[in-house]
Amino acid sequence: MNTPHPVPSRATSHEQFGSKLLAGTLMTLLLSCLPIYLLLWLIGIISGPMTAAFTVTAALLASLIPWIHKTYGPRPQGKTILTAYMFLVGFVILWFIPASGSWTALLIYMALSLVYLHTGTSIVGTAAALGIAIIHTVFNPYISSQPVFDKIVMFVVFLMVGFAGITVCMMGRRMVGELQEGQRGMASLLRDVQGSVKGLEAFGQQLKDNAVETDRIGRELAVSFAEIAKGMESQAASVSDINGSIHDSGAFVASIGTSTADMMRVSERTSAVIEAGKGHMASLQSDVSRVSGMMDTTYASMETLRMQSEQISTVLQSIQAIARQTSLLALNAGIEAARAGEHGRGFAVVAQEIRKLSSGAEESTAQITDILTRIQHQTGVVSGQILQGREAVGTIRSSGSEVGGLFAQLLQEAQSVSERSSSIASMLEQLEERAKAMAQEAGSVSAVTEQTNASVEEINASLDEQSARTGRIAASLGELEELTAQLSRMLTQHE
Incomplete structure (x- = not known):
């Protein structure tokens, strides 16, 4: 009878570093969007209530990032929580800035999820990106009005990036395992x-x-x-x-x-x-x-x-x-x-x-x-x-x-x-x-x-x-x- 592997109570140093990098990126992204919205309001592209709503939402999301990182960063489930929170931030940014270039943020988030080299996290990121794209395509009037071909290309790109990310995670985990095995062999050799x-x-x-x-x-x-x-x-x-x-x-x-x-x-x-x-x-x-x-x-x-x-x-x-x-x-x-x-x-x-x-x-x-x-x-x-x-x-x-x-x-x-x-x-x-x-x-x-x-x-x-x-x-x-x-x-x- 196979004995189940014990669940680690603490994240690895690599995962903790990835969580720190992800939290810092999200904080920088949210803070950098505030002057952009202010500029759009000044030139009259976005209304005042919309700017106020985004400012409040961005401030709320930014204030939660340190708490999430401090609470869940050292834990194994921290990578999944931070990845989901990252795509939540992307959903908000895409809703308030429905420009065609905003889709690039989702691709960036999908790429950032690769920092953990964890297949499950990459799958969660890909599914979240596709879900956000579907929601915005159906309910966001600014995006639903775009040509159908652009939407198809967008979904195909998301799928390609998602599959590529999953493949990179699998290969990375295998390489990390081989490297760890080599290190254990080297340690044994050094002891001998x-x-x-x-x-x-x-x-x-x-x-x-x-x-x-x-x-x-x-x-x-x-x-x-x-x-x-x-x-x-x-x-x-x-x-x-x-x-x-x-x-x-x-x-x-x-x-x-x-x-x-x-x-x-x-x-x-x-x-x-x-x-x-x-x-x-x-x-x-x-x-x-x-x-x-x-x-x-x-x-x-x-x-x-x-x-x-x-x-x-x-x-x-x-x-x-x-x-x-x-x-x-x-x-x-x-x-x-x-x-x-x-x-x-x-x-x-x-x-x-x-x-x-x-x-x-x-x-x-x-x-x-x-x-x-x-x-x-x-x-x-x-x-x-x-x-x-x-x-x-x-x-x-x-x-x-x-x-x-x-x-x-x-x-x-x-x-x-x-x-x-x-x-x-x-x-x-x-x-x-x-x-x-x-x-x-x-x-x-x-x-x-x-x-x-x-x-x-x-x-x-x-x-x-x-x-x-x-x-x-x-x-x-x-x-x-x-x-x-x-x-x-x-x-x-x-x-």
């Missing part, structure tokens, strides 16, 4: 665009927060690697000290080898030298322990770097996903803007710029991901080298322990140097070989330390580049935020 803009603002803020967090992590990594670099410099200095100690030990062993023949006479001095050798070995073992601790610290720092790099990779994956979603949203917005036609052209340009910005952000995150991948690879290489260094340090510590045992044995054998001189020479040869091996291992540790320093410098450079890229991403997000705010202002102004 506003929703998209709000979502884009939220997305931009989230992406900006992620960029800030990425920049913070990068700065923390830079600080960590700076500390690692300091530790590696200290480690390099320690390795240099170890190398010096090993070379000193080699020179000392060579000196013992050349002095084996005099060992019998300098046994006491040999004991003292052995005691000094034990002190050097204790210092060497202490240095080796310190290097081992530094190696452990460096390895833990590299593991921390690896985990933080993985966290950054996770954040960058989120940024890439967000950038792809932004590109899809911008593409959808461009499609909606293309559907909007001329009104959406400006927004289509904005959507294209957003797609470019999101593509740039996605490329930047891809480059950062590539840099982090290289960092992770270098971290793995450095960690492996540190493990090798730890093994070398363990070997050095083992060798140091063995050398300490040899020194103890030398101290015990110093009391019987003469009987065991050949044995001491053999032991010195072994000691020299071990010193050479220790020198080679110390050189390997030095090379590993240099490689580690180079890797740390590369990581620091990569982190600086990552920080710069993050700054560019933040700047791009600032531009995106500004464009979004500008689009919001444009939509607000359009509303």
Whole structure:
């Protein structure tokens, strides 16, 4: 069952404007007829009683116009009442001024009734004009005396103007309906665009927060690697000290080898030298322990770097996903803007710029991901080298322990140097070989330390580049935020 449409209690703004225009026209027409009647009376065409009657009638009709407009103008039925009153005024004017040109007033009234674009009002106006014409043709002696052909032409013109007015009203109402439908569609589109803009603002803020967090992590990594670099410099200095100690030990062993023949006479001095050798070995073992601790610290720092790099990779994956979603949203917005036609052209340009910005952000995150991948690879290489260094340090510590045992044995054998001189020479040869091996291992540790320093410098450079890229991403997000705010202002102004 169809529900009847509710009758509006108030006229539309268009109808109220038409009623105001109609009331003003009627008032002007009535007031302009007064000097015309006065002139006709002065030249003797119209009698005095006729002039007085028209003046009283015109004044009465003019005084009712403001009351009718104030009472019925804001109401829906005001257009019908004012139209009927307009033709009543025309009837009076035509009765008192029965000239052939007076018929033009009825045509003007029929045209004025079109201001409402209402078919019913136009039909009422046409019927009123025909009724007035029939009444004057029958009862007005001035008009009934006109030729029949003129009367027929008059009625035909009224009918043509009436049908034309009705047709114009129907077409106008249809055009107004289509325009209102288009406005409703535009309003719906604007609401959708506003929703998209709000979502884009939220997305931009989230992406900006992620960029800030990425920049913070990068700065923390830079600080960590700076500390690692300091530790590696200290480690390099320690390795240099170890190398010096090993070379000193080699020179000392060579000196013992050349002095084996005099060992019998300098046994006491040999004991003292052995005691000094034990002190050097204790210092060497202490240095080796310190290097081992530094190696452990460096390895833990590299593991921390690896985990933080993985966290950054996770954040960058989120940024890439967000950038792809932004590109899809911008593409959808461009499609909606293309559907909007001329009104959406400006927004289509904005959507294209957003797609470019999101593509740039996605490329930047891809480059950062590539840099982090290289960092992770270098971290793995450095960690492996540190493990090798730890093994070398363990070997050095083992060798140091063995050398300490040899020194103890030398101290015990110093009391019987003469009987065991050949044995001491053999032991010195072994000691020299071990010193050479220790020198080679110390050189390997030095090379590993240099490689580690180079890797740390590369990581620091990569982190600086990552920080710069993050700054560019933040700047791009600032531009995106500004464009979004500008689009919001444009939509607000359009509303």
